[in-house]
Amino acid sequence: MPGLYASGAALGALAATALLATLVRGGALALVYPLCAVAAIVLGAVDLHVLLTGAEATAQLPIGLPTVGLHLRLDALSAFFGIVINGGVLAASVYGMGFDRAKELTPRVEPLFPLFAAAMNLVLIADDAYAFLFSWELMSLASWALVVARHTDPESRRAAHVYLVMAAIGTMALLFAFGGLAGPAGGYAFDTIRAHPPGPAVAALVLAAALVGCGSKGGLVPLHAWLPLAHPAAPSHVSALMSGVMTKVAIYGFVRIAFDLLGPPAWWWALPPIILGALTAVLGLLYAVLDRDLKRVLAYSTIENVGVIFVALGLALAFRANGQHEAAAVAMAAALLHVLNHSWFKSLLFLGAGAVLHATGRRDLDGLGGLIHRMPRTAVFFLVGALAASALPPLNGFVSEWLLFQAVIAAPALPQAALHFASPAIGAMLALAAALAAACFVRVYGTAFLGRPRSVEANQAHDVPLVQQIAMGGLALLCILGGLLGSLLAMALAPILVDLVGAALPPAGSGPTVFALIAFDPARSVYDAPVIAFFVAIASLTTVLVVHRLSARRTRRGPAWDCGFPDPSPATQYTASSFAQPLRRVYGTAAFAARETVVMPPPGDTRPARFSVVLVDHVWQALYAAPGRAVLGLSERLNTLQFLSIRRYLVLMFAALVILLAIAAVTT
Amino acid sequence: MNQAYEISHLLAGAMLVTSFALLYQERIAAVLNAFAAQSITLALAVAWAAWSDHRPDLFITALIALTLKGIIIPLALRRTVERLGIHREVEKVVGVGVALLVGLALTGLAQALVVKVASGTPSHAREALALALAIVLLGFLMMIVRRNAVTQIVGFMSMENGLILAATGARGMPLVVEVSVAFSVLIALFVFAVFVFRIRERFDTIDIEALDRMRGDRR
Numbered sequence: 001m002p003g004l005y006a007s008g009a010a011l012g013a014l015a016a017t018a019l020l021a022t023l024v025r026g027g028a029l030a031l032v033y034p035l036c037a038v039a040a041i042v043l044g045a046v047d048l049h050v051l052l053t054g055a056e057a058t059a060q061l062p063i064g065l066p067t068v069g070l071h072l073r074l075d076a077l078s079a080f081f082g083i084v085i086n087g088g089v090l091a092a093s094v095y096g097m098g099f100d101r102a103k104e105l106t107p108r109v110e111p112l113f114p115l116f117a118a119a120m121n122l123v124l125i126a127d128d129a130y131a132f133l134f135s136w137e138l139m140s141l142a143s144w145a146l147v148v149a150r151h152t153d154p155e156s157r158r159a160a161h162v163y164l165v166m167a168a169i170g171t172m173a174l175l176f177a178f179g180g181l182a183g184p185a186g187g188y189a190f191d192t193i194r195a196h197p198p199g200p201a202v203a204a205l206v207l208a209a210a211l212v213g214c215g216s217k218g219g220l221v222p223l224h225a226w227l228p229l230a231h232p233a234a235p236s237h238v239s240a241l242m243s244g245v246m247t248k249v250a251i252y253g254f255v256r257i258a259f260d261l262l263g264p265p266a267w268w269w270a271l272p273p274i275i276l277g278a279l280t281a282v283l284g285l286l287y288a289v290l291d292r293d294l295k296r297v298l299a300y301s302t303i304e305n306v307g308v309i310f311v312a313l314g315l316a317l318a319f320r321a322n323g324q325h326e327a328a329a330v331a332m333a334a335a336l337l338h339v340l341n342h343s344w345f346k347s348l349l350f351l352g353a354g355a356v357l358h359a360t361g362r363r364d365l366d367g368l369g370g371l372i373h374r375m376p377r378t379a380v381f382f383l384v385g386a387l388a389a390s391a392l393p394p395l396n397g398f399v400s401e402w403l404l405f406q407a408v409i410a411a412p413a414l415p416q417a418a419l420h421f422a423s424p425a426i427g428a429m430l431a432l433a434a435a436l437a438a439a440c441f442v443r444v445y446g447t448a449f450l451g452r453p454r455s456v457e458a459n460q461a462h463d464v465p466l467v468q469q470i471a472m473g474g475l476a477l478l479c480i481l482g483g484l485l486g487s488l489l490a491m492a493l494a495p496i497l498v499d500l501v502g503a504a505l506p507p508a509g510s511g512p513t514v515f516a517l518i519a520f521d522p523a524r525s526v527y528d529a530p531v532i533a534f535f536v537a538i539a540s541l542t543t544v545l546v547v548h549r550l551s552a553r554r555t556r557r558g559p560a561w562d563c564g565f566p567d568p569s570p571a572t573q574y575t576a577s578s579f580a581q582p583l584r585r586v587y588g589t590a591a592f593a594a595r596e597t598v599v600m601p602p603p604g605d606t607r608p609a610r611f612s613v614v615l616v617d618h619v620w621q622a623l624y625a626a627p628g629r630a631v632l633g634l635s636e637r638l639n640t641l642q643f644l645s646i647r648r649y650l651v652l653m654f655a656a657l658v659i660l661l662a663i664a665a666v667t668t
Numbered sequence: 669m670n671q672a673y674e675i676s677h678l679l680a681g682a683m684l685v686t687s688f689a690l691l692y693q694e695r696i697a698a699v700l701n702a703f704a705a706q707s708i709t710l711a712l713a714v715a716w717a718a719w720s721d722h723r724p725d726l727f728i729t730a731l732i733a734l735t736l737k738g739i740i741i742p743l744a745l746r747r748t749v750e751r752l753g754i755h756r757e758v759e760k761v762v763g764v765g766v767a768l769l770v771g772l773a774l775t776g777l778a779q780a781l782v783v784k785v786a787s788g789t790p791s792h793a794r795e796a797l798a799l800a801l802a803i804v805l806l807g808f809l810m811m812i813v814r815r816n817a818v819t820q821i822v823g824f825m826s827m828e829n830g831l832i833l834a835a836t837g838a839r840g841m842p843l844v845v846e847v848s849v850a851f852s853v854l855i856a857l858f859v860f861a862v863f864v865f866r867i868r869e870r871f872d873t874i875d876i877e878a879l880d881r882m883r884g885d886r887r
Contacts (some may be wrong), residue, residue, distance in 0.1 A: 647761070650812045658777065658805070665781040 003046040004057035004074055007125065010042040014118035021111035029105040033096035036114050040090040043121055047082030050074050054495050064130050071127035071189050076495045077260070078124040080336060081252040084343045085124070087478075088245035089117045091471050092237040095351050098468035108149040109235055116142040116241065123249050129178035129188040133171065136253070140167040140217075143246060146238045147230045159229035162624075166216050166226040174213035174253070180206040181261055190261060197263025207269055210257040211276070218250035219303040220310060221280040222619045227303060228287065232295035232363070236354020239295060243302040244347035248339050251309055255335075258317060259500045267321040267416050273314030274422065278429040280307025283619075285436035286591050289443065289583050290615065292576050294353050294363045297444055298346065301389060304433055305342045308404065309335050311426060315407045316501055318419050324410075325503035330519045331407035332501050333490050338400035340489065341482055345388035345397060348475035352382035355468060356448060359461040365444065365576035370453040374461040379449045381472040386441040388479040391434055394533035396482030399489075399517065401434065402527050406519035439583060447576040454570045484529050487517040577613075584613070592616055672720035673792040679713035680799040680833060684775070687806040690826060691771050692764045696749050696818055700742045703822045707737035710829050717836050726836065732850045733832065737825060741857055745818060748861060760814055767813045771806050778802040796837040803830030821860045828853050 017035045024031075049055065057074045064070035074082075096113070099105055119142050122135035144167065148160035180202045181193045198206060216223035231243045258269065284303030291297050312335035319328035355378045356371060357363055372379040388395040393402075408430065411423030453459040463469070482489060487508040494504035506518045511526050519525040588594030592615040599610040644652075686706035693699045711734035718726030760767070782798040789797075807827030811820050832849070 647812055647815065650808075654808050654812055657808070658774070661777060661781050665777060665784050668784045 003050055003055060004059050004072065004125075007043055007046045007074065007121070008059075010039040010046075011118050011121055014039045014114040014121075018111050018113075018115040018118070021114070022107070025107060027101040027105070029107065029110040030097070030099070030101050032110045032113060033093045033099075036117060037090055037093035037097070039114070040086040040093060040117065044083055044086035044090065046074070047079040047086065050079035051076055051083065051492060051495070058127065064128075064134075065188065068128055068130060068188050070131050071191075072125045072131070073127035073190070074125050076499060077252070077255065080493065080496055081124050081248060081339070082121060084248050084340055085117075085120050085245050088241055088343050088347050089120075091347050091351065091475050092241050094474070095237045095240070095354070095468050095471035098465040098471070106149065109146060109238070112142050112145050112149075113238065116146060116238070120246060120249050124252060127190045129182060129190075129193075132253075133174060133178065136174065136249075137167075137171055139246065139249065140171065143230075143234070143238075143242055146242075147234045149235065149238075150233065153233075155229075156233040159226070159233040163226040163230040166223065170213045170216035170223075172213075173209045173216070177206045177209035177213055177257060180209065181257070193261045197261070200266065203262050203266075204269075206262060207258060207272070210254055211272055214250040214254040214257075215276065215310075217253070218247045218306040218310075219280070219284075220276050220306060221283050221303070222623050224280065224284070224303045225617075225620055225624055228291075228296050228299040231299040231302065232293065236295070236350055236357055239299075239354070240347040240350035243299055243350055244343045247302055247306050248343055251306070251313075251335075251339055254310075254313065255500070258313070259320075259332075265317045265321040267318055267414075267419065270314040270318035270321065271418060271422070273310045273317065274419075274426055275314075277307040277310030277312075277314060278426050278433075280304065280310065281433035282307075282429050282436070283591065285433050285440055286583075286587050289436055289440045290580050290588065290592070292365050294356065294365055294368070294444065294448060295350070296363075297365070297440065298349050298353055301349075301437065301440060302342075302346055304437065305338065305346070305389075308401070308430065308433065309338050309342070311430065312338065312400075312404050312407065315404075315411060318411070318414055318416075319407070320501045322414055322416075324413065325501055326520060327407060327410045327413070328501035329497045329503040329505055330403055330410065332497055333493055333505055334400050334403035334407055336493055336496065337403060337486065337489060338397075341388065341396040341400050341479070344475050344478045344482060345385045345395075348381060348385035348472055348479065349389060351468070351472050351475070352378055352385060355464040355472070356461075358464055360455070360457040362455060362457055365447045367455040368448040368453070368458045369451045369455075369570060369573065370449075370458060371461055372449040374453075374458075375449075375463045377463055377469050378472065381469070381476045382449065383445060384476040384479050386445050388483070390438040390441045392438075393527075394480075394483045394529050394536060396479050396486065399483060399486035399527065399529065401430075403490075403517075403519060404430065406525050410520070436583070443576060443579045446574070447579065451573045452570045454573070454575075484533055485515060486527070486529055487511075487515050490517055588615065591618075593618070672716075676713060676716055676720070677792070677795055677799070679709055679716060680796055680803075682709045683713065683829065683833060684799055684802055684806075687803050687810075687826060687830075688768065688771055690810055690822065691767050691806065691813070694764075696816070697746065699819055699822055700745050700749070703825060704738055704742040706826060706829055707733055707742070710833060711738055713833060714836050729832070729836070729850075733829075736850060736854065737829065741825065744857070744861070745821065748864065749818060752864075762813050767809065771809055774805040774809060775802040778805060793837060797834060800830050800834035800837065803827075803833060806830075817860070817864045821857065821864075824856065824860075825853065 013035065017032055017039070021029055021032050050057065054076060056076070059072040061070040061072070092113075116139065119135050119139035123132060123139060126132035126135055144160055144164050147163055148156060150156045151160075178188070180198055182188050183196060183198060183202070185196075187193060187196065197203070211220070212223065214220075216226075219227040227243075231239050234242060254273075258265070258273075281304045284300050284305075284307055288297045288300035288304065291300060312331050316328045316331035316335060319325070319331055353363070355375065356368065359371075359375055359378075360368060362368060384395065388397040391397040391401040405427070408423055408427040411426070412420055414420055414423070453461075490505050491508050497504045506521065508514065508516070508518070511518045511522045511528070513528055513531060515530050516522075516526050516528040519527075584594055594616075595614045597612050597614075599612075601607040601609060683706055686702050686709060689702040690699060690706070693702055711730045714726055714730035714733060718724060718730060762770075778801040779798045782794050782801060786794050786797060804827050807823050807825075807830055810823035810826060814820065814823070828849070835849075
């Protein structure tokens with residue numbers, strides 16, 4: 001209970017900070033970030049306390065809906081997601097402390113930042129439908145206002161518009177979901193909903209609505225279109241929050257509804273999240289690997305990770321529905337750990353992208369290059385994030401992916417034919433996504449940080465202030481520690497797993513070493529991160545020593561090797577586009593109807609040859625552009641209704657009256 | 669007692685007949701005459717109800733109907749028409765035949781509806797209500813099949829006659845309500861009249877379609 005008071009005080013402090021920040025101008029805005037950092041630390045400490053001790057706290061306030069009130073509850077699940085969120089908020093706040101007081105603080109961003117953070121925390125502790133939807137909408141609106149902060153840019157305005165429409169659709173879907181959960185009696189408190197789970201038909205509708213509502217916020221294909229527009233449009237530390245943290249709130253919403261409120265699952269509930277998640281994972285990375293904007297690539301990679309998490313959640317539903325609690329615990333642990341890990345490495349990558357943007361003013365990969373010499377620390381941190389995002393051991397991304405693949409491998413044991421036969425396909429798609437992720441981050445890191453600078457700005461780049469390096473370094477350290485100590489994190493999740501799926505992972509001590517992560521039994525499914533890290537280190541060191549021994553022992557600095565003909569122009573290097581070309585040829589034709597055209601000038605003409613690629617986003621065309629046109633056409637037609645004569649309005653009224661009377665005469 | 673209902677039904681039926689007469693009149697003067705006849709029949713019906721049911725307050729309603737709607741409003745409208753110089757034929761939207769057929773269908777609908785909806789009430793009350801509803805619907809029909817502002821006013825007043833007839837049938841409608849209805853109708857008449865003159869001043873016609881041109885209508 002005192003935990004909830006502390007949380008409330010911290011949330012109040014955030015709100016007060018937001019309010020104060022609207023009143024002050026100029027350098028005083030810099031106070032926002034230290035205050036946010038302190039509030040995030042308090043909130044995170046309370047969450048950690050609740051998660052580790054299981055001290056659940058509830059409160060009921062006499063505000064909100066009449067007769068319902070406002071229910072708040074901080075249980076283990078909320079606490080875990082609270083740690084995810086406040087970690088992200090803390091990193092973004094520390095990063096924000098490094099902003100230039102004179103140039104980078106604007107009254108359009110700083111007052112909304114604490115509001116956004118507070119709204120995300122409120123979603124987690126909401127314990128009735130009204131509080132949930134209110135704080136959810138507050139979160140959407142605050143983030144929307146942050147996206148539209150740079151409103152002079154038409155791209156930002158378009159992104160904000162698409163985001164607002166999608167957020168409205170998502171909230172509408174959640175409204176239906178909670179309506180279905182509350183039932184005709186209208187019990188909106190989560191306790192009441194838990195006591196009276198809906199029937200199978202209503203549950204199916206609620207699940208569909210929850211997938212639409214939470215999927216649109218998290219970026220599940222085909223509801224993802226706003227995400228790569230809106231996330232990069234916000235200031236970079238806000239992008240880190242939106243991509244690393246807000247998508248996790250969406251996942252929290254889905255977990256809360258599907259695993260907690262909806263009652264015991266039916267096996268086929270698992271199919272929509274698994275299929276959509278796998279599609280999302282592959283398609284998200286195909287987008288990412290072809291895009292040339294640094295921040296947009298990261299946003300697409302977020303879509304992929306959300307897809308991976310939804311696959312894990314779907315598997316957990318399937319296992320739980322069949323009573324295979326141990327396997328369900330593995331899948332659920334994979335989902336939750338990936339939530340945590342993704343929040344760390346994606347925040348790190350977005351902060352790194354922000355550092356690059358700050359140093360060069362550019363986001364296009366083909367205008368960067370060579371930053372490893374000019375921003376060495378950022379380059380190291382970004383490398384850690386990229387390795388984690390590519391799920392390479394011994395970093396944290398691998399832990400959750402490993403658990404997920406353990407769950408996928410166990411999936412053929414499911415009795416239902418659909419799941420039985422789907423599981424190899426899902427495994428293959430996840431493997432493809434993992435490979436594409438590696439390709440994607442090799443491409444990003446190679447073009448942005450290696451090679452020679454492709455623009456003047458990239459050549460004159462400099463590293464960011466120390467505070468921002470600390471923010472990135474802290475996250476990088478977490479990525480490494482999370483990789484090494486994944487078994488401890490999985491142990492901390494035990495109460496949540498028992499709550500949601502009825503079992504936990506095997507205890508950490510039962511494996512061959514202390515820090516070994518065990519999925520099913522110590523004999524066949526063990527991931528021993530410290531040992532692997534040790535061997536990776538040994539192998540790397542040996543390689544380095546051998547290479548040094550065999551080489552001329554002298555380090556020379558020279559121009560990058562360029563097929564033997566050093567060319568002064570950096571345009572001769574591999575670019576992001578040329579790196580992506582093989583993948584575009586293999587997958588782009590099917591996925592995006594990619595067409596390449598080369599226009600050669602006739603002999604004697606001095607114009608350069610032109611090479612162009614056309615990609616078609618089928619999802620956008622079919623699900624966004626077409627309905628948009630239909631709505632516009634319909635409203636154009638209905639518009640004439642506004643310009644009828646008086647007599648015609650009377651005719652319409654008369655016709656309506658007569659029709660209603662006729663219906664009354666026929667039916668009664 | 670039975671005879672009392674038959675006479676009241678006779679008067680209500682006569683009002684319905686005048687409603688049909690309103691629908692097929694071609695000249696404005698004749699429309700006004702038919703309206704005056706309907707209002708006077710209404711006054712008779714209300715007076716008969718007052719006498720047979722021993723409800724003396726209804727005599728006041730009858731008096732209001734007679735003086736206001738049977739005499740003053742028709743005379744005022746006639747003067748208006750004379751001042752505007754529109755004794756011509758009224759332009760119609762649909763032909764007389766079609767209008768009468770639709771009116772017939774509406775009367776049938778009113779009858780069918782009341783039989784279904786008010787199945788528990790005594791048959792004489794039902795029939796009075798059906799006739800009143802038919803008169804209301806025919807008044808509305810008249811408002812939409814004619815293009816002339818004066819005939820629209822008459823259609824509106826005719827609807828109101830139907831309402832008063834229904835209210836007379838319903839026991840216990842206080843006089844205050846009727847008086848206020850009567851006054852609101854009077855005010856509506858003034859508003860309509862002012863509008864008619866305004867339209868005339870601006871457009872040299874009282875064909876209400878002329879208003880649309882001013883609005884820049886798209887049709």
